[in-house]
Structures are given as C-alpha cells and as structure tokens.
Amino acid sequence: MIIVLLGPPGAGKGTQARRVEEERKLVQLSTGDMLRQEVAGGTAIGLRVRPIMEAGQLVSDEVLVDMIADRIAAPDCQAGCVLDGFPRTTAQARALDTMLAAKGRRLAAVIEMKVEDAPLIERLTGRFACATCGAGYHDTFRPPRVVGVCDSCGGTEFTRRADDKAETVTARLAAYHRQTAPLLSYYRERRLLHSVDAMAAFNEVARQIAAVLDRV
Ligand code: AP5
Numbered sequence: 001m002i003i004v005l006l007g008p009p010g011a012g013k014g015t016q017a018r019r020v021e022e023e024r025k026l027v028q029l030s031t032g033d034m035l036r037q038e039v040a041g042g043t044a045i046g047l048r049v050r051p052i053m054e055a056g057q058l059v060s061d062e063v064l065v066d067m068i069a070d071r072i073a074a075p076d077c078q079a080g081c082v083l084d085g086f087p088r089t090t091a092q093a094r095a096l097d098t099m100l101a102a103k104g105r106r107l108a109a110v111i112e113m114k115v116e117d118a119p120l121i122e123r124l125t126g127r128f129a130c131a132t133c134g135a136g137y138h139d140t141f142r143p144p145r146v147v148g149v150c151d152s153c154g155g156t157e158f159t160r161r162a163d164d165k166a167e168t169v170t171a172r173l174a175a176y177h178r179q180t181a182p183l184l185s186y187y188r189e190r191r192l193l194h195s196v197d198a199m200a201a202f203n204e205v206a207r208q209i210a211a212v213l214d215r216v
Contacts, residue, residue: 001024001026001080001216002026002072002080002106002107003020003026003081003082003083003107003108003109003111003213004082004086004087004110004111004187005017005082006111006183006187007113007115008115008117008173008180009120009124009169009173010119010120010123010124010169011120012113012123012205013030013084014032015136015202017030017082019209020209024080024082024213025079026079026080027080028084029081029084030084031068031083032084034067034071039053045067049063054163055168055171056168056170056172056174057175058089058175058179061089064088065092065095068096069095072100080108087183089180090183093186093187109192109212109213110183110192111212112196115199116199117173121170123138125164126141127161128160129159129161130152131155131158133150135150135151135152135153196209196212
C-alpha cells in the first residue's frame with residue numbers, strides 16, 4: 001500500500017507518518033529528511049538545496065523526482081510506504097503517477113491533513129528533536145517526560161531545524177498555498193483524496209488516519 005500525507009508545514013505529516021510506519025509496517029519516506037541528510041553530508045545536492053530550504057522555498061522537481069524514484073524502487077518499499085512531503089507540485093504528482101504505473105503500482109490514498117494556518121507557526125517554532133535518535137518533541141504540545149532527557153533513548157542533546165524560524169515558516173506556508181494546495185483538486189478528481197482534522201489531538205488524528213487506511 002502506498003499512501004501520501006498531504007498538508008502544510010506543521011500539519012503533523014512527519015508525526016503521523018512515523019506512527020503509520022510503526023503500526024502498519026509502511027516505510028516512511030520523508031523528502032524533507034532526505035534533503036536534510038544531503039545538506040548534513042555536504043553533498044553536491046546538499047550544497048545546491050541548502051539556501052533554497054533555508055529561504056522556505058521548494059527545491060526543483062527534477063531533484064525530488066530522481067530522489068524519490070530511487071527510494072520507492074528499493075526492496076524495503078515493496079510492501080508499501082507512506083510519502084511524507086512528496087508530491088508537492090502538480091509536476092511531482094504526475095511524475096509519481098508515471099513511475100508507479102511503470103511498475104504496475106498505484107496510490108491507495110492521499111490523506112489531506114486539514115489545518116488552519118495560524119497555529120502552525122506555534123507548532124513549528126516550538127518543535128525540536130533528539131539529536132541522537134530523532135524523536136520529535138514540542139516545547140508546549142509534546143515536551144519530554146523529564147525536561148532535557150529524550151523519552152525514547154535517554155539522549156540529552158536536542159536540535160531545532162534551521163527553517164523553523166517564524167519568518168521562514170511564513171515563506172513555507174506561502175509556498176504550500178501557491179504550489180502544493182492545487183494537488184487537493186488533482187487527487188479529488190482522481191477519487192483518491194480523504195481528509196482528516198489535523199487540528200485535533202495527536203491520538204485523534206491517528207485514529208482518523210487509521211479509519212481511512214482500514215477502508216482503502
Ligand atoms: P519538510 O521537512 O517536508 O517540511 P514541511 O512540509 O514544511 O513539514 P514539516 O516537517 O515542517 O511539518 P510536518 O507536517 O511534518 O509536522 P510535524 O509532524 O513535524 O520540508 C522541508 C523543506 O524541504 C521544504 O520547505 C522544501 O524546501 C524542501 N522539500 C521537501 N520536500 C520537497 C518536495 N517534495 N518538493 C520540493 N521541495 C521539498 O509537526 C510539527 C510540530 O507540531 C511538532 O512539534 C509536533 O509535535 C506538533 N504537532 C504535530 N501534530 C500535532 C497535533 N495534532 N497537535 C499539536 N501539536 C502537533
């Protein structure tokens with residue numbers, strides 16, 4: 001089963017994709033994480049995309065399509081995957097349709113994570129992650145049980161994303177509305193779109209996603 005989580009920055013795509021991965025054994029493919037690995041590794045792609053990401057703009061379709069095509073074709077994704085952050089433009093959606101059709105595969109569902117813009121700034125500017133295991137936290141909504149200690153691995157170092165500053169978040173939201181929101185009608189026309197209330201609490205959002213996955 002291949003599914004897409006679609007929504008603006010901070011909608012909770014990564015949070016819920018990790019949960020789907022654990023519960024359904026679908027591999028989470030986060031294009032944002034893949035790009036951040038390229039940046040951290042100082043690769044040619046990383047050097048090229050870093051200023052684009054730090055400005056809150058979208059990286060070119062060509063880079064993303066090549067990156068995801070390689071990953072979806074890998075053996076660990078044969079049983080299925082959850083796409084987190086891809087596609088983000090109509091050109092990427094068309095390329096995804098083509099690459100799946102070439103392998104006799106298709107999307108099972110696209111889940112829109114419906115949120116209002118205003119709370120997203122607070123969600124993103126308060127976000128941090130464990131530097132050791134990557135577990136995600138939030139200053140207000142999901143602090144670690146013991147302040148300064150990761151619940152999952154006991155690590156004590158945490159990181160914040162360079163693009164989670166308030167001014168960059170505003171640019172990322174504008175890019176979403178301009179370039180990604182048109183995908184809602186693209187997938188509605190193909191009868192693949194399902195919506196969940198991503199303003200709800202973590203467990204309720206997960207319950208609504210699980211209900212969609214049980215139906216498709
Ligand atoms: P990417 O890493 O994909 O970032 P994003 O889409 O901006 O999404 P985020 O990861 O910021 O948010 P999320 O929806 O995953 O929310 P999360 O679960 O973390 O992309 C980064 C950049 O890479 C892009 O700007 C672009 O430059 C480039 N890029 C990536 N893919 C691309 C593509 N396909 N094409 C072109 N460029 C691309 O949650 C956020 C916070 O909210 C967390 O702290 C969490 O704890 C909290 N939270 C989550 N759910 C809830 C809830 N229900 N209630 C309260 N708090 C919640």
